[in-house]
Amino acid sequence: MNVPDLKAVEAAAERIAGAIRRTPLTDATINGQRIGIKWENRQDGGAFKLRGASNRLLAMTDEERARGVVAFSSGNHARGVAIAARRLGMEAAIVMPADAPSVKIEATRAEGAEIILYDRMRESREEIGARLARERGATLVPSFDDPHVIAGQGTVGLEVLEQAKTTVRRVLVCCGGGGLSGGIALACPDAEIIVVEPEGWDDMARSLEVGTPQTVRDNPPPTICDAIQTFRPADATVAILRNAGARSVQVSEEAVRxxxxxxxxxxxxxxxxxxxxxxxxxxxxxxxxxxGDIAIVSGGNVDPALHARLVA
Structure with a gap:
């Protein structure tokens, strides 16, 4: 298990400085308390995922880049990898669930990536991605189970420390596989990390409880949180978050809306x-x-029709 550390996050920040946006951190009041919100929906590609993807691809050798990359994602990592690959003149094949929001599929295709669709409830994206990478001699770029990806996502935390007006004591982070929350835990070792998952998709909560990656329970409920609809976190992300003393909470679909x-x-x-x-x-x-709480808003790639219904 290759687990990155704070130095890896700091190295990632230097490596990707010219490839990402420094997103805003603004103040807001919730229930009478002043908090900070980090708006990663303002990132190129509409989500934080460009950070990890850029760090992974920029760390590759010229020979590796010539063979291209394969990734799997419901959308945000897919687009991040596609953008990073296009900028470096690389070929990218992305395995995406057939039920992913069409806006994410089309945005990824528009970046020049090849799209391979699969059934997320019946097929394994990891198996499909690994097979394609073997057949093509390409590098597999996982969405969270990769030290360069985790370190790249952690640059969000470094920016928070620089932008916050007071000491950062607590950070709330959305959590699918744990790449973003794990990276932020490395970047902000003195802060409490609270990972937030949708109800019924609490694989990280279950993993933190026992100390090893656990899957979601059988027949998890439908969720509109497609971006963090993962079935199992990674060994590295669980280890990082457990070592950091992170805790997990779950939110309802009503609360998300x-x-x-x-x-x-x-x-x-x-x-x-x-x-x-x-x-x-x-x-x-x-x-x-x-x-002084910090809440990370991780992305803004939502189907316009769905967003219109949610805000109506």
Whole structure:
């Protein structure tokens, strides 16, 4: 198990400095408490995923780049890899679930990537991706189970430390496989990390409890949080978060819908459901807000029709 550290995050920040946006951190009031919100929906590609993808591809050799990359993702990592590959003149094949939002599939295709669709409930994206990489001699770029990807995502945490007006004591982060939350835990070792998952998709919560990666329970419920709809986290992300003393909470679909609407009504920000769960935890009271809390909004790639319904 190759686990990155703070130095790897700092190295990633230097490597990708010219490839990403420094996203804003703004103040807001929730239940009378002043908090900070980090808007990664403003990142190129509409999500934080460009950070890890850029770090992974920029760290490759010229020979590796010539053979291209394969990735699997429901959308945000897919687009991040596609953007990073296009900028470096590389070929990219992306395995995406057939039920991914069409806006994410088309945006990834528009970046020049080849799209391979699969059934997320019946097929394994990891197996499909690994087979394609073997057949093509390409490098597999996982969405979270990769030290360069985790380190790249951790640059969000470094920016938070630089931008925050007070000491960063607590950070709430959306969590699928744990790449973003794990990276931020490395970057912010003195802060409490609270990972937020949709109800029924609590594989990280179960993993942190026992110390090894656990899958979601059988027949998990439908969720609009496609961006963090993962079945199992990685050994590295579980190890990082458990070592950091992170804890996990879950939010309801109702709370997520309310958070997407709040971000639009109060801040004028378009946020996708999976990217809103940290806000949902604070707004719903699942986590009682404390002065100086930081909530990470991880992405804004949402189908326009769905967003219109959520904010109506």
């Amino acid at each position: 309310a958070a997407v609407k709040w971000a639009w009504d109060e801040c004028g920000e378009v946020v996708e459901p999976g990217g809103s769960v940290a806000l949902a935890a604070l707004l719903s009271g699942v986590v009682l807000p404390q002065e």
